[in-house]
Amino acid sequence: MGSYTVAKVTFRVQETDPTRAGCSSLRCELSEVLLDPAVVTAVFFVALGCFAAFAYVNEARSCCREERRRVADERDAFAEFADRVAGLSPTDATGHEDAGNGPPSADGAPANAGGAIRMQSGRRVDSGWDRDLERVVGAYRETVTAVPHYEEEYDDTVAESLAEELGYDTAVATVSGKTLSSGLQSALVTRSRQARANRVELIDAIDEELDALDDAEATLSTIDRERRNLLDHLEGVSRAVTFDAAIDVWTRLSQLEERCEDAVESRQDQLRDPPMETDDGPPLYEYLYSSLSETSYPVLAQFSQLADGLRADRRRIESRFVTPE
Missing domain, CATH: 1.20.120 (Four Helix Bundle (Hemerythrin (Met), subunit A))
Structure with missing residues (x-):
């Protein structure tokens, strides 16, 4: 399936249009x-x-x-994910490096948008990833990508799904950032609740x-x-x-x-x-x-x-x- 604003499905659309004028009989x-x-x-x-x-x-x-x-399964999954992320305690921006981990810049791109999303099977392959970001990815894996039809209909990695559903900037900040900032937490929660809506x-x-x-x-x-x-x-x-x-x-x-x-x-x-x-x-x-x-x-x-x-x-x-x- 897919919803209109966030899904990834290509449908076969008929060439003929039964709604057009002149086709009523x-x-x-x-x-x-x-x-x-x-x-x-x-x-x-x-x-x-x-x-x-x-x-x-x-x-x-x-x-x-x-x-x-x-x-309905996806609605409930996004609601649970948003609640779990909202319950985390993000790192304050002061005193910590926040590389690529805040809200998007004015042009909509994350701070490290030039880099690839370095993630395989939901695990970071580099060091320096904090526990809160790991919890975010774990929560996403246990909610959104755990719906019964996910593999049949989507079969995306966690990183790919994050990018498609919540935005590329948020996905990069989650899987390539250093800490869970308050800006990233807010973006994850807000966009997840929008996905639910x-x-x-x-x-x-x-x-x-x-x-x-x-x-x-x-x-x-x-x-x-x-x-x-x-x-x-x-x-x-x-x-x-x-x-x-x-x-x-x-x-x-x-x-x-x-x-x-x-x-x-x-x-x-x-x-x-x-x-x-x-x-x-x-x-x-x-x-x-x-x-x-x-x-x-x-x-x-x-x-x-x-x-x-x-x-x-x-x-x-x-x-x-x-x-x-």
């Missing part, structure tokens, strides 16, 4: 939302069959829940998306239930009134398809106005659904699939309109 969604159009065109609904489980929405929900768990914001956005998925599934279930009731009704009428019943069911199925169209437009509005914005990261929905195998827009794909089934039902009913000569 389900026919458009069928051609652009699904990576493999055969997924939709192969769907065939028999008259008495039940609509299959809403696979796209269910898979999307699983992605969101897993991502939420990972983000970023993840809290992301969790809120994921929760909003989970609610949206629940709403979408409720709408899908209602439309599909009405569809199946109509088809059951048509199967139960006598042959003498089949033509009139078929006309009525055909019309009401068309209305259900229009409700799918409305749901697609509503979802497109959500895609255009996500609950969380980012300046330099991927949009929320690509971030959440990049790992899906068939589409990065599962809600659109699900309504498109259902609408395709409704059209297939109407085509079969049309055969009842032909009366023998």
